[in-house]
Amino acid sequence: GGIITQTPKFLIGQEGQKLTLKCQQNFNHDTMYWYRQDSGKGLRLIYYSITENDLQKGDLSEGYDASREKKSSFSLTVTSAQKNEMAVFLCASSMMGGHEQYFGPGTRLTVL
């Protein structure tokens, strides 16, 4: 088994601020993902990384940057926080090539 850790659990920032969310996995999975979940809704893909040194945009990448520092870690940066993007950000990982995805506990973002 393995685990996905997301830090911080709660993130509070000011409008216009640059904020970074971190994700670590010990499944030894190749592929990692960042999703955004708005209250009461399904998830939407922001960025994903198929292997180390790869970066792919999802459906919601505008306003975000991502970085795959090493195989086990994947960071997401909100480049300029806006009030309408208060949501829970979920990190996931899987084996390469389209397999079951496993999710972390999430980071809840609040923008003041």
Added chain:
Amino acid sequence: GQQVQQSPASLVLQEGENAELQCNFSSTATQLQWFYQRPGGSLVSLLYNPSGTKHTGRLTSTTVTKERRSSLHISSSQITDSGTYFCAMTTGGNNKLTFGQGTVLSVIP
């Protein structure tokens, strides 16, 4: 782009009743995964079922690939089953999961 429709949007059951949740998608799925989420909780993978029938505990998922649909059957529902159930799918060999809007299940005594 691909779309995933879940029904019903919400469901209220008495404890012990069975639940049937449906998921329909616009493209042929190569991956199909069912998830559970408690309010304010994390997303838990229930079943990975791109085709055929799979069971785990009181859960049964049946995916009919050519008809672009999947179902999740919960037998003998319990109060602790309350929460939101999501299905998600991908097409081709890509890794991009598209999620449905979820079914909110409430199990009452």
